[in-house]
Amino acid sequence: MKEYLRLLSYLKPHLFEFFLAFVFMLMFSALEGLSMGMLSPILKVLFGLSEGFRVSGGGLLSAAKGFLNRYILDLPPLEATRRLAFLMVLIYFFKSIFAYLQRVFSVMVQEKVTRSVRNDLFSRILGLPYGFFSKINSGEIISKFINDVNLVREAITNGLSTLIRESMRGTAFLIVAFIASWKLTLISLILVPLSAALIVVIGRKLRKRSQRAQEKMGALGHHLSETLGGIKVVKGFGTEEKEFDRFRKRTQDYYWARMRFEYLGAMGSPLTEFLSVLVAAFILLYGARLIFVERSLSPDGFLVFLAAALSLMQPLKKLSQANVHIQHGIAASRRIFEILDLASDRRERAGGRPFRGVEREIEFRDVHFRYRKDLPTLNGVSFKIKKGQKVALVGPSGSGKTTIADILAGFYEPEKGAVLIDGIDLREYDIRSYR
Numbered sequence: 001m002k003e004y005l006r007l008l009s010y011l012k013p014h015l016f017e018f019f020l021a022f023v024f025m026l027m028f029s030a031l032e033g034l035s036m037g038m039l040s041p042i043l044k045v046l047f048g049l050s051e052g053f054r055v056s057g058g059g060l061l062s063a064a065k066g067f068l069n070r071y072i073l074d075l076p077p078l079e080a081t082r083r084l085a086f087l088m089v090l091i092y093f094f095k096s097i098f099a100y101l102q103r104v105f106s107v108m109v110q111e112k113v114t115r116s117v118r119n120d121l122f123s124r125i126l127g128l129p130y131g132f133f134s135k136i137n138s139g140e141i142i143s144k145f146i147n148d149v150n151l152v153r154e155a156i157t158n159g160l161s162t163l164i165r166e167s168m169r170g171t172a173f174l175i176v177a178f179i180a181s182w183k184l185t186l187i188s189l190i191l192v193p194l195s196a197a198l199i200v201v202i203g204r205k206l207r208k209r210s211q212r213a214q215e216k217m218g219a220l221g222h223h224l225s226e227t228l229g230g231i232k233v234v235k236g237f238g239t240e241e242k243e244f245d246r247f248r249k250r251t252q253d254y255y256w257a258r259m260r261f262e263y264l265g266a267m268g269s270p271l272t273e274f275l276s277v278l279v280a281a282f283i284l285l286y287g288a289r290l291i292f293v294e295r296s297l298s299p300d301g302f303l304v305f306l307a308a309a310l311s312l313m314q315p316l317k318k319l320s321q322a323n324v325h326i327q328h329g330i331a332a333s334r335r336i337f338e339i340l341d342l343a344s345d346r347r348e349r350a351g352g353r354p355f356r357g358v359e360r361e362i363e364f365r366d367v368h369f370r371y372r373k374d375l376p377t378l379n380g381v382s383f384k385i386k387k388g389q390k391v392a393l394v395g396p397s398g399s400g401k402t403t404i405a406d407i408l409a410g411f412y413e414p415e416k417g418a419v420l421i422d423g424i425d426l427r428e429y430d431i432r433s434y435r
Contacts, residue, residue, distance in 0.1 A: 003330050003333045003334050003337060004155070004326065004329065004330050004333065006333070006337065007117075007152060007155070007156075007329065007330075007333045008160070010113045010116050010117060011109065011113060013112075013116070014108075014109050014112050014113065017105050017108050017109050017112070018105075018109050020101070020105045021102050021105035021106045021108075021109060021161070022164065024098045024099075024101040024102035024105065025098075025102045025161075025164055025165045025168055026168055027094075027098045028095060028098040028099050028102055028165075028168075029165070029168035029169045029171070029172045030172060031091055031092075031094060031095040031098065032095060032169055032172055032173075033172030033173060033175055033176050034091055035088070035091050035092065035095065036172075036173060036176045036304070036307060036308055036311060037176050037179070037304070038084070038087065038088060038091070071083065072084060072087075102165070106157065106161045107157070109156070110153055110156045110157045110161070111153075113152075113153070113156055114149055114150075114152060114153040114156075117149055117152055117336065118145060118149055120340060121144065121145065121149070121336060121339060121340065122145075124339055124340050124342065125141065125339065128339075128342055129411075129412075130406065130411035130412065131411070131412055132342065134371065137218075137222035137225065137226070138222070138225045139218060139219070139220070139221030139222030139223065139224060139225040139226070140218040140219075140221065140222055141339075142221050142225065143214070143217050143218040143220075143221040143222075144218075144335055144336055144339065147214065147217050147218075147221075147332075148214060148332040148333075148335050148336055149332070149336070151210075151214070151328045151329055151331075151332035152329050152332050152333055152336065154325045154328060154329060155325050155326050155328060155329020155330070155332070155333070156329070157325075158321070158322060158325040159322050159323075159325040159326040159329055160326075162318055162319070162321070162322035162325070163319065163322050163326070166314075166315035166316075166318045166319050166322065167315070167319070169314075169315045170312055170315035170316065170319075173308045173309075173311045173312040173315070174308070174312065176304065176305075176308040177304075177305050177308035177309055177312070180301045180302070180304040180305035180308065181287070181290070181297055181301060181302065181305045183286075183290065183296075184283050184286065184287055184290070184297075184302075184305050184309075185305070187279070187282065187283060187286060188279055188280075188283055188309055188312075202264060202265075202267065202323070205264055206261065206264055206265055206323070206324060206327035206328075207327040207330055207331050208331075209257070209260050209261040209264060210261055210327055210328045210330075210331035210332075211331035211334065211335070212257050212260075213254065213257035213258050213260075213261050214331060214332060214335060215257075216250070216253045216254040216257045217254055219250055219253070219254075220247075220250045220251060220253075220254050223246060223247055223250050224247070227243050227247070265324045273313060273317055280309060280310070280313075283306075283309060284306075287302050287305070287306070290302070352428055352429050352430040352431070352433075353424065353428050353429050353430060354429075354430055354433050355421075355429045355430065355433040355434040358387050358421060358422065359387065359422050360386070360387055360422045360423075361384050361385060361386050361387060361422065362384070362385045362408070362419070362420070362421055363382075363383070363384045363385075363419070363420040363421075363423075364381050364382055364383050364384075364404070364407075364417070364419055365382055365417050365418050365419075365420060366380050366381075366382050366416065366417035366418075367380070367381045367382070367407065367414045367416070367417035367418070367419065368380060368381075368414060368415045368416035368417055369400075369403060369407060369412060369414050369415055370415065377398075377400050377403050378400050378403060378404070378407075378414075380417070381400070381404070381417075382417075393405075407419060409435065410426060410431050410434060410435060413427065421434075
């Protein structure tokens with residue numbers, strides 16, 4: 001999770017908005033739990049069981065039950081129903097407001113984070129040495145800006161936000177279930193470690209498969225960029241069908257990479273749900289025993305517990321889905337951080353001797369350079385160009401004409417030898433001023 005924690009460091013400048021989103025998530029979850037807890041009073045009123053709650057001890061729970069007894073359950077059925085209806089409308093009114101506000105602030109944080117990631121990525125790319133761009137294709141870079149950053153956004157929105165929101169909702173339902181029947185709740189908690197273990201195992205495999213899919217998307221983007229950039233050559237040589245076959249192979253590779261991810265990712269939610277149903281079936285049998293044999297649980301209490309337990313399945317399913325988005329985001333952030341961690345070109349930074357122009361001559365002195373270790377491009381090149389002199393570089397494609405111009409512009413440094421401007425090594429000049 002090192003990459004994900006590093007990604008979350010982008011939240012620091014936006015902690016206020018994130019805090020507001022968290023608070024509204026908390027209030028929304030509390031009201032959702034409260035609306036679930038209102039099921040028991042409603043059943044008591046509708047079925048004429050308004051003998052009130054039996055509460056021992058004090059505390060907030062005792063005060064809440066006392067309030068329900070005095071202002072609702074102890075009243076005549078019609079008046080109690082009116083008050084319950086008003087209370088439910090009030091709860092859902094504020095619940096809707098909090099749902100809206102937590103969504104707005106969550107999206108605000110998500111968009112600010114993705115904006116910062118894109119800005120940092122572009123700033124780093126601008127500062128990288130020219131040689132970097134000869135080793136990576138433009139489609140790969142564009143894929144990082146669009147596809148990878150969008151996956152990072154999903155990891156924050158449908159990953160982190162869902163993780164927090166559904167954890168709170170699950171906790172609220174768990175509290176309601178515990179109040180209704182602590183025995184049944186302890187039994188149902190068997191589900192939690194099983195689901196957690198399932199999510200961890202699937203998550204490890206998802207991360208690897210997600211990274212492979214993103215690499216295939218980068219290759220697809222590169223091929224598209226290369227073909228469109230050289231469309232005149234493609235049409236001039238009549239290679240449209242050949243290029244289409246190559247592109248179709250790229251799309252097929254991406255398709256299989258995505259499907260391998262989805263085959264595994266789609267398993268999380270159904271498996272979690274199946275485990276939930278197994279536990280629910282056992283709870284149903286044990287609950288019947290508590291009601292009809294031990295008589296330690298009321299029917300309305302069991303219905304409240306059952307409603308809370310069934311509602312708990314939804315947060316568990318969404319947590320499993322959130323893990324899919326998080327694994328996607330981790331794989332994407334790893335590819336983004338590969339760029340962000342590259343050292344910027346030291347010559348691109350300000351500093352060095354200011355350049356005042358060529359006064360006497362430019363000299364290449366025993367310059368060696370190669371793009372690949374096994375293939376030298378320049379091998380001991382030496383020449384001088386006097387100020388005002390016109391010089392032509394003549395040779396076949398690949399002989400090093402463009403490389404000499406690039407070295408002279410400071411895009412590459414010689415492996416051996418030096419480029420001298422009026423006897424001063426080019427590396428001593430401030431490169432921005434020189435260019």
